[in-house]
Amino acid sequence: MVMKSPAINPDKQALADLRSQIDQIDGVIHDMLRERSEIVEHVRKYKGKQGIYIRPGREAQMLRALMSRPQGKIPDGLVVRVWRELISAFTIVEGSLKVGVYAPEKGPDLWDVARDHYGSFTPLVEYPTAAAAIKALKDGKISVAVVPPPAQGEKDSWWPLLTADKANALTVFQSMPFEPLKAGRSNARRALPTGLIVGKHYPELTGDDRSFLVMQCTHVPEAEMKRLLGKAGYKVRHMLTHSTGRAASAPTSFLAEVEGFVGRADTRLGRLKAMMGSRLQQLMPLGGYPAPLKGGRRTA
Structure with missing residues (x-):
């Protein structure tokens, strides 16, 4: 008696082949992440002992270059989100980073926007007013402060606090989000649309x-x-x-x-x-x- 081989569904086989290709690509991505982490470690050694390893200008140029490439069918927001996670995670590896965020008990805040910008692992600390976040920054309790853009006539005006320092040590050096997305394409809930980041860093020339x-x-x-x-x-x-x-x-x-x-x-x-x-x-x-x-x- 001759046994017949079970019929192979061509659609299932094609799907299995595609999944195998995805697995191979995932392996390559993981290998590249390992290689990137080793290069970052070499960079850290060259930099020596510094407070915080933040290069907003470099980050902007990286993301602009990536987004200038053909995106194909990559979903909106994915590239910037992945690289923001990478940048933030490796920043923590290079040095300590604690972010103070404007997050009042009531009304719009910057917590979710800051979490999107700084990734899943960066420690965030909430402050009820922008002025409180700037004071904490001055006192060395946080590394950077995320505050709302200045507005005319606001009670919680934070920028005069920076001008009181004649040394001009604290300045605005970055804004967020770097890639404005349509509603529903980010984690932001009851959030202010934009925030400014203040710290002991002067911005770098990027061309825009x-x-x-x-x-x-x-x-x-x-x-x-x-x-x-x-x-x-x-x-x-x-x-x-x-x-x-x-x-x-x-x-x-x-x-x-x-x-x-x-x-x-x-x-x-x-x-x-x-x-x-x-x-x-x-x-x-x-x-x-x-x-x-x-x-x-x-x-x-």
């Missing part, structure tokens, strides 16, 4: 940047301040004012967000000082951030 300038002066209306900034060579995106007193002679602080990178030795700062003369009491670059990814993606 935004910067903050603080000017404290007397007898300078807002329109005049915008005109002077434009004449100095700055393109103003937004401007806020903060009065330091009720008297007519009380100084006014201006916070201007401008296009492009402004370093501490930016030559336009000298131009602005010369034009304002004795009316200017303080001029300070307050850092900035690499501009987020723009919409659209390459599929092929």
Whole structure:
């Protein structure tokens, strides 16, 4: 009696072959992760003993390069999410990192946006106000602070706390999220749409940047301040004012967000000082951030 071999379903066989290919690719990805971790270890040794190993400019250039490649059928948000996890995990390996996050008891916060940005393993600490997060940063209790963008007339105004430090040690150096996503494509719930990251890091030039300038002066209306900034060579995106007193002679602080990178030795700062003369009491670059990814993606 001849035994017949059971019939092989061609669809099942094709599916098994495809799954086998996925397994092989997963193995290659794992091998590459191991190799990447070894290279990171060499980088850590070359850097020596530092406080925190954060390079927001480098991160932005990496992600821009990756997103400029053809994305094929990769789901929206996956590439940036995977690399944010990688960057954050290896940052912790290189050095300690604790993130203070604006998270009031009621109302929108930045907790979920910060968790998306800093990955699953970075320690986060919640603070009820942005000012409390900045104070904790000044006291050395956290490495960086995640705060909401400044708004006119806000009670919890944090940026004047940075200008009080004449050493200009704390600045804005990054924004989040780096890749704005459609609703439902991130973990964010009851979240503010964007946050700024403050720390003892000055941002790096990336080729597509935004910067903050603080000017404290007397007898300078807002329109005049915008005109002077434009004449100095700055393109103003937004401007806020903060009065330091009720008297007519009380100084006014201006916070201007401008296009492009402004370093501490930016030559336009000298131009602005010369034009304002004795009316200017303080001029300070307050850092900035690499501009987020723009919409659209390459599929092929």
